[in-house]
Amino acid sequence: MATNDTKAKVKDMLIRRLRLSMSPEEINDDDPLFGPDGGLDLDSIDALELVVGLQKEFDSVIADKAAAEKILVTVSTIADFVDGQ
Amino acid sequence: MDSNEPLAGLPHAYPFRLIDKVLSLSAEKGVVIKNVSCNEEFFQGHFPEKPVMPGVLIVEAMAQAAGLVLNYGKEGRQVAFLARIKEIKFKSPVFPGDRLTIEVSLDHEFASMANFTVKALVDGGVAAEGGLVMVGGIEE
Numbered sequence: 514m515a516t517n518d519t520k521a522k523v524k525d526m527l528i529r530r531l532r533l534s535m536s537p538e539e540i541n542d543d544d545p546l547f548g549p550d551g552g553l554d555l556d557s558i559d560a561l562e563l564v565v566g567l568q569k570e571f572d573s574v575i576a577d578k579a580a581a582e583k584i585l586v587t588v589s590t591i592a593d594f595v596d597g598q
Numbered sequence: 599m600d601s602n603e604p605l606a607g608l609p610h611a612y613p614f615r616l617i618d619k620v621l622s623l624s625a626e627k628g629v630v631i632k633n634v635s636c637n638e639e640f641f642q643g644h645f646p647e648k649p650v651m652p653g654v655l656i657v658e659a660m661a662q663a664a665g666l667v668l669n670y671g672k673e674g675r676q677v678a679f680l681a682r683i684k685e686i687k688f689k690s691p692v693f694p695g696d697r698l699t700i701e702v703s704l705d706h707e708f709a710s711m712a713n714f715t716v717k718a719l720v721d722g723g724v725a726a727e728g729g730l731v732m733v734g735g736i737e738e
Contacts, residue, residue, distance in 0.1 A: 537725045558681050558731055568706075578709040 515592030616659035636694035643696035651692035661718040678734040686728030
């Protein structure tokens with residue numbers, strides 16, 4: 514399980530890099546990031562920005578699209594990936 | 599026809615080819631030329647008394663160059679779409695007679711999408727610079 518510290522850092526990166534007009538408190542750890550179902554409603558262009566952000570800020574490299582589909586799901590799944598590196 | 603083989607990969611046709619010549623091209627980087635003639639149609643209206651190249655067309659020329667880089671080495675002629683314009687700054691106007699040297703470099707590619715750093719220069723000075731996201735691999 515990822516630490517709360519990592520989750521907070523992931524939320525900060527999301528808000529900053531995607532210019533979300535939200536506060537960290539408004540993002541739940543398990544909210545879906547993509548798709549319109551109650552989540553952040555991100556798209557594939559945002560996904561590229563997240564892949565770049567994870568590499569630059571966390572030194573965490575997502576190898577391919579299949580891996581991205583498993584990792585870029587919620588704040589928790591991203592934080593688990595970062596902490597598991 | 600052409601001594602400028604890399605340009606054959608450009609899917610755009612008249613009147614929307616905004617690259618005249620490719621100076622260098624690879625899967626990471628491209629340098630191309632756009633000669634801005636006083637006969638360009640857009641100068642008639644932009645503006646009648648003060649012809650200036652529209653900034654969006656400079657961006658289009660950058661996007662065409664980025665598309666060449668993104669589809670470099672891929673089979674057949676492919677189209678790339680502009681997915682995002684990031685922080686483009688227009689630092690000095692482009693006038694009739696100017697020669698735009700456009701430099702694009704691929705920073706990060708992921709799942710057929712790529713971030714580019716782009717720059718357009720006139721006589722060595724920066725006319726416009728910023729970033730683009732292109733999505734490639736679209737069959738013509």
